[in-house]
Amino acid sequence: MIFDFKKPRVAVLGGGACGMTAAWELAAAGCEVTVLEREPRLGGLCATHERDGYRFDLGGHRFISRSGELVDRVRGLLGEELLSRTRRSVILHGDRRYRYPLDAADLARNLASVEAVRAVASYARARLGQRVAPGADASFEDWVVARFGSHLYDLFFGPYTEKLWGLPPSQLSADWASERISLLDLGDALLRLLRVRRGGRPRSYARGYFYPRLGIGQIFEAMGEEIRRLGATVTLGATVTGLDRDRRGQVRAVRWRDEGGRERGLDCDFVISTVSLPLLARWLAPGDGEVERHAEALRYRAVRFLNLMLDRPAVSENTWMYVSEPRYLATRIQEPRHRSPEMAPPGKTSLMLEIPCDVDDAVWRAADASLLARCTDDLGRLGFPGIAADTRGCFSTFVAEGYPIYTLGYGAHQLALFAHVERAGNLASCGRQGTFRYIFMDIAMEMGLHAARQVLAGALRPRDYAGFRSDRQLIESQSVTA
Numbered sequence: 001m002i003f004d005f006k007k008p009r010v011a012v013l014g015g016g017a018c019g020m021t022a023a024w025e026l027a028a029a030g031c032e033v034t035v036l037e038r039e040p041r042l043g044g045l046c047a048t049h050e051r052d053g054y055r056f057d058l059g060g061h062r063f064i065s066r067s068g069e070l071v072d073r074v075r076g077l078l079g080e081e082l083l084s085r086t087r088r089s090v091i092l093h094g095d096r097r098y099r100y101p102l103d104a105a106d107l108a109r110n111l112a113s114v115e116a117v118r119a120v121a122s123y124a125r126a127r128l129g130q131r132v133a134p135g136a137d138a139s140f141e142d143w144v145v146a147r148f149g150s151h152l153y154d155l156f157f158g159p160y161t162e163k164l165w166g167l168p169p170s171q172l173s174a175d176w177a178s179e180r181i182s183l184l185d186l187g188d189a190l191l192r193l194l195r196v197r198r199g200g201r202p203r204s205y206a207r208g209y210f211y212p213r214l215g216i217g218q219i220f221e222a223m224g225e226e227i228r229r230l231g232a233t234v235t236l237g238a239t240v241t242g243l244d245r246d247r248r249g250q251v252r253a254v255r256w257r258d259e260g261g262r263e264r265g266l267d268c269d270f271v272i273s274t275v276s277l278p279l280l281a282r283w284l285a286p287g288d289g290e291v292e293r294h295a296e297a298l299r300y301r302a303v304r305f306l307n308l309m310l311d312r313p314a315v316s317e318n319t320w321m322y323v324s325e326p327r328y329l330a331t332r333i334q335e336p337r338h339r340s341p342e343m344a345p346p347g348k349t350s351l352m353l354e355i356p357c358d359v360d361d362a363v364w365r366a367a368d369a370s371l372l373a374r375c376t377d378d379l380g381r382l383g384f385p386g387i388a389a390d391t392r393g394c395f396s397t398f399v400a401e402g403y404p405i406y407t408l409g410y411g412a413h414q415l416a417l418f419a420h421v422e423r424a425g426n427l428a429s430c431g432r433q434g435t436f437r438y439i440f441m442d443i444a445m446e447m448g449l450h451a452a453r454q455v456l457a458g459a460l461r462p463r464d465y466a467g468f469r470s471d472r473q474l475i476e477s478q479s480v481t482a
């Protein structure tokens with residue numbers, strides 16, 4: 001292969017957190033970079049939608065990172081536009097509200113004593129069982145029950161998890177629980193409160209975080225401007241449809257379709273792809289039955305966001321409210337102006353409800369009006385009356401690939417598809433969709449930087465991304481936060 005290593009032509013597929021950060025690094029180093037993004041805006045899952053002066057992210061996003069370099073770069077990019085915020089969140093459960101991160105005194109006030117006794121009894125049984133015959137922790141359910149007992153599992157973890165993923169937790173891999181262990185503070189705090197667990201520091205979420213004045217998407221809009229200023233090309237409405245490879249298997253060109261439906265081609269020396277791993281593998285091996293089998297096994301959970309523009313100054317004091325019970329449709333309720341006052345016009349507020357679903361199921365297809373009626377009814381029962389009367393407008397945003405579903409045995413399928421990517425030699429599959437990993441934006445951005453630096457060093461190593469930063473340390477306890 002003959003090309004000028006000083007200026008390789010790099011195609012970046014997807015303009016989300018990972019792709020944009022990769023393009024930023026490459027553009028700054030003088031590479032010939034082209035970002036192809038299917039949507040009409042940048043940011044991917046970190047995009048912000050604006051309507052009538054109200055701004056909504058795709059789910060509540062906050063920016064924290066363990067990487068001082070990354071935080072400094074984002075600070076440098078946004079300057080005064082990057083706000084330092086403090087989160088205030090609650091879990092709505094039954095007719096109670098539990099502060100989140102959990103607070104022992106708050107729990108003591110809220111938890112009925114009979115529930116506490118049951119929780120301790122089932123916890124003790126679980127721990128004893130673990131000592132006598134330790135389980136293998138295959139599923140999410142095994143993992144949680146073994147650590148917290150069946151009562152807490154039935155009360156909170158089981159229903160929330162099933163609602164979020166649309167599958168019984170017995171069919172989900174324990175990886176999700178162990179990677180996101182900080183979500184399990186309820187048990188930790190409860191056990192401390194009941195003096196079953198002592199010592200060490202309680203696990204807890206970081207309260208401080210960074211947030212741009214105009215929504216999380218502002219980071220990537222600003223990055224887009226900077227990348228263009230550095231001479232790179234960012235094309236929106238560009239849907240990648242396939243890859244052309246040479247006899248050795250290297251990718252020589254990316255095929256894509258523009259907004260007008262015209263088929264186009266982009267010659268390249270390297271490809272950093274952030275599209276979903278199953279989609280990329282199908283491009284690499286079209287019609288291959290084995291690849292199809294692995295790709296079929298890796299599914300994503302979709303999310304529909306119902307965005308309510310309200311004619312009132314506030315709904316609650318909380319940034320996030322978690323709703324675990326299956327009788328309510330949403331898993332989380334967000335009030336965006338608590339992240340930045342500019343997420344709603346002066347004197348007004350808004351709500352965003354996160355509703356997990358599957359593409360084309362009843363929730364995905366429901367008309368806004370019927371979903372609004374159902375959700376305002378739910379909100380009334382959750383203790384927020386009068387929302388329907390104050391709603392001045394409502395619209396939905398959708399993400400088809402919200403959460404990679406870690407079903408039992410997913411890892412073997414993921415690695416089999418990675419092996420296909422590796423064979424190309426000049427291609428890396430990165431980011432949340434590209435690795436089929438439940439990562440946050442900071443890790444997606446770090447992956448982008450890593451891939452860009454590999455290109456600059458002359459060789460992509462696709463294997464790096466399957467386990468990139470999977471050290472299972474809690475991001476919340478070690479992050480540079482606001």
Ligand SMILES: Cc1cc2nc3c(=O)[nH]c(=O)nc-3n(C[C@H](O)[C@H](O)[C@H](O)COP(=O)(O)OP(=O)(O)OC[C@H]3O[C@@H](n4cnc5c(N)ncnc54)[C@H](O)[C@@H]3O)c2cc1C
Pocket residue numbers: 013014015016017018019036037038039043044045046058059060061062063064238239240241274275276303354402403430431432433434439440441442444
């Ligand atoms: C509800 C929710 C809440 C979250 N909250 C947080 C949070 O608070 N903090 C945090 O750090 N992280 C959070 N995350 C995770 C964060 O959003 C992701 O980790 C991050 O956005 C992933 O970036 P990415 O670039 O890897 O992927 P994506 O953002 O998915 O980017 C992939 C891009 O590829 C594009 N694309 C796909 N197919 C094609 C194609 N064929 N042609 C061209 N373009 C294509 C997509 O349009 C997209 O823009 C949250 C995620 C969700 C779903």
